[in-house]
Amino acid sequence: MMDPRAWKRFRANKGATVGAVLVLFVTLVAILGPFLAPHDPTEQFRDTLINDDGTLARPFELAGHLLGSDSTGRDELSRLLHGGAISMLVAYFATALTILIGVVVGVTSGYFGGIVDTLWMRFVDLLLSLPFLLLAIAFKSVISEATLFHLILLLAALSWTRLARVTRAKVMQVRQLEYIQAARALGMTHTRILMKHVLPNVTGPIIVLGTTLVARMIIFESALSFLGLGVDPPQASWGSMLHEGQQLMVDSPHLMLLPATMIVVTVFGFNLLGEGLRDAFDPKD
Amino acid sequence: MTHSTPKTEETPEIASTKTRRQLENLGCLATFVVGVIFLIGFIVLLPERPDGPRYGGAESEPHSGGTFVFQHESNVRTLDPHIAYDELSGMAIRLMFDGLLDYDFESNLVPSIATQMPTVSEDGKVFRFHLRQGVRFHPMPGLPEGRELVAEDVRYSMMRLMSKEVGSPGFPFYSAIEGAPAYHEGETDDVPGIVVIDDYTIEFRLTEPDQTFLNVMAMPFAYPIPRENVEAHGSEVKFHPVGVGPFRFEGWERGVQLTFTRNDHYFRDDRPRPDRMVFLENVTRELASLRFQNGDIDTIHRQSPSDYRFYRDSEAWAPYRVEFPRMSTFGIGMNCEMEPFTNRHIRRAIAFSLDRAGWSRARSGRMLEAGQILPPGMPGHDENLAEAQRFDLDIAREEMRLAGHPDGLDEPVPFWITGQDDTSRQYGELLQADLQQIGIEVDLEFVSFATYLEETGKPNTVPAFFTGWNLDFPDPSNFIDILFHQRAIHEQHSENRAFYRNDEMDAILDRARSMTDREARLDLYRQANAIIANDAPWAFTYYPLSMELWQPYVRGYAPHPVYSEDYRNLWLDLPRQRLARSLAGRGTGVPAAFFALPGWR
């Protein structure tokens, strides 16, 4: 499916390589983290990690608790590793769901055109004219029992618009091609045409957009967590750890800077990778 | 690196391209090196956090003048004393208004606008107040010099408070006044229980003796306001407050700040002395602590955990801080009409499973462990009752066994908690960890305060919830009657959110209500207090400790036991402060290593 020249262009792109390495790294952290974590991320060591005067154990202070304590006497390293797993899980699944929605909308609307197209595109306009974060906050207030699944659903439901537009444009382009017109004339079913001829043509832009979407999802999840609307306790995500660390910023800056660094590295990696892929698929841009 | 455009460019200056390239590379390297040096310099030269106050104070005689700045993390809702029933609005209102009675620093009732404590009739039903002469309202529309307060103003204000149109949340406190309920319902035009004898004498007649009547007359709901101002502003009067208090209203930029100027005609000697008061709204704890340390804010009453530890451990701040228990009680409310909490043993198991000392550690020791509804210092608080609810896992497991669930509950139990901030999150996680020990899985539900108020007030709706109560006035009835009497159970808006029903205890409370012998009455409340602790409709968690800090140039300040912010007697050591401000400036301090991870202290 991927054309060999694209692969060559991709490999020649140093930024993309760096991006790929970063992405690989955080993904590995996310997958292996929970197994590498030395402690249960929710276990509270109230007597050992919190000193008598209320101060928290610092990094490298106690053997067995490499990064010290978080605000409630839990092992910071374990939380960071588990938090990565949750953050990446949310980001990957939300992206997958976004792509699913976006492609379905984009393809149906670009391929069939007419009333389907108008309705879908008006709906996209509608969503785009609403403030994203505000909407997310309101939704989170409605759902009293928000699970990870709800969070993923929410992120996807509010982010598929751009992907749908891009897919639609590409599909409209492809639809005009002669061999598709011919296939239609030969009586091929819509499903078959879509599967065999249209979808492969939109894969490139979707992969590119999807990669940058993962970065956006990480940011959105963290933003929601920063407002206290992220994952449910006692779970941790990098976003919620950043939120907790912020109020201890003057006293223990590492509690905020560690998850912040992970977030920035992840976002940076996915952005670089996305850009590299874009150059590879579409060299003139 | 990513923008690798083809290098097939033909510019006219091909010849010089090579040297230019080299020059540019050199320049780039230089810029890069300078940038790195700059960044390192930034980090190495990062000033250390100042240990003590930025500005000092001088020993001078109390005097007037200056601007006093204080803050809160939320926003004021209204400046109408008849409407306000939240801490913040109360803070602003108490600067501008004053009542017939007030509390001194020992929680005793003292006369304020009244010349002396009222005379009470034999049967305890008639209260006669004598008013001071020469108490003046602030200027208002049509009256640029203000005017004197008379008994009719007190009557007018009480009537306004009771009227249905105003819809004051404080009305129930005053329903014992003769004719008040009928007037509230709109059945009559007059309240016969309020009688103006002359300009400086007013009498209140009650339908039954009420031991708390003097307390409620000291509440901000009973602060007199002038009729002319209400008529001039109509429903907008909440933005144009006029009272007799030590400060006049100057302005209010919604969500940002309120400003007040000195009222020169104020009648009390223990007045706050600054010329101007500035009340900043919506300043987060983190920001407030930092601004306080920079000298932008003159006092703070709430701190983030790390700032709390910093101030608590700081030698330099020691003379300018005080730490004391607030008259509040917090706990886990359990709905006694809902499974599994219909079972008293489950409730007791939870009460015995809370590691209150551990909670305190996790909160830097900012609380006292609680085992009964009445906080220390409240009349009726019983030192000997401390054992009734405490952390003991053996007892907790035994209670679970008695409840028929030796291995814990099969289903997770939803616990409601208000707010989405770190503090509520942390409390939730502490509870989760504790109840896991007795096999109860806690399913936390974060709700807004509004939802909490609405839903926990309905029967059979919320099984368990984080809850708390802050006193209105220092009398045990303000805790026990309001929170646990069956009278406080309704189809909605119940204040007895645990839906606790105990006829025996209610009988005790009813007996206590109209009793005039103080000691005998307190004895009854002690009994009720013990019943509640043992029956555990709430698992009590803690009484909050409050730390208040002020700048060295803020003088005469002392925390008040009843009001959360009270600035009487306060004055500013102005000249020295000004001097300090102009000398100290702001800016870089001692270099400190930035990333020696042990922090910035």
Added chain:
Amino acid sequence: MWAYIARRIFSASIVLTLAIFLVFILINEVGDPAASTLGPNAGPEAIADFKAKQGLDRPLMVQFASFLGVGRCVREASPAWSEDDSERGYCGLLQGDFGESFSHNEQVASVIGNRLPRTLLLGIVALVFELLLGLGVGIFAALRRNTLIDTGLMSAAYFGISLPTFVTGPIFLIVFCFLYGWFPLGGYGIDAADHLRHAILPGLTLAIIGAATYARVMRGELVEVLQSDFVRTARAKGLPASRVSMHAIRNALIPIVTMIGMSLPLLVGGAIITEKIFGWPGMGMLAIESIANLDSPVVMGVVVVFAVAVQIGNLIADIAVAALDPRVRLDASG
């Protein structure tokens, strides 16, 4: 042109109505505002009274019609209200009436009127930073393309895009405001100069991502234009390099103008996170406060302002592009 604008406004107003409806339903699902507004001790009568005053006792559709201003007013608190159904006036958006805030005891229009200028100030400061930094870096990099400087600047821009405000904001606040004391520690200030002084750091925080984006787009466009035929022709004709660059830059600015138009809603919608970090009392703070207080009229007001700004921003972007680029004909593009 005018026909085009009219058509755009028509379709925009349909989208707007639907968007507003969506949020209206949502916000009415969040909870009961009566309890949160009146406090715990409010009796059933007071609550019924409050609901009648605000029209909350009516069916949702009737409330929505009243809110839009196409149905008769249901809010007893409004001057348009009358006991007699046939004499009742209208009190909705079409009449310029946003309703009354529950928690502020004030007209929503005046609450927003208070907050909007602040958010605008912050947005404009941020935009100025974005354009100064972004365009400057972009043009510089494009003119020095494929040198180390270009690579360095573009890598920095890349990194900038990956720096969310909730990471940079707290760090800036602690380092520059608290430890160095160069900027005021949050808040909004007391007079015009003070407001500006307070806006600098939050503006910079907000501007980082935007500046990086502008820098990348500007560089990309400018490189493309510089390689286009007309620039080559101009150079071949011997036009001075500086004039060629000016022409090229002018042409490369077109997509930037579109981007500025698209960013208008962010300008008025407020930056929720940055405002929260720096305690800047703008629209973003208002929005979170109002959702927490269940103050649905204010939430609706913020949403309406934002949604209208989106439509206006899009329109301005289209018109501006047409003005800058004679090849674009608005009437043809429906």
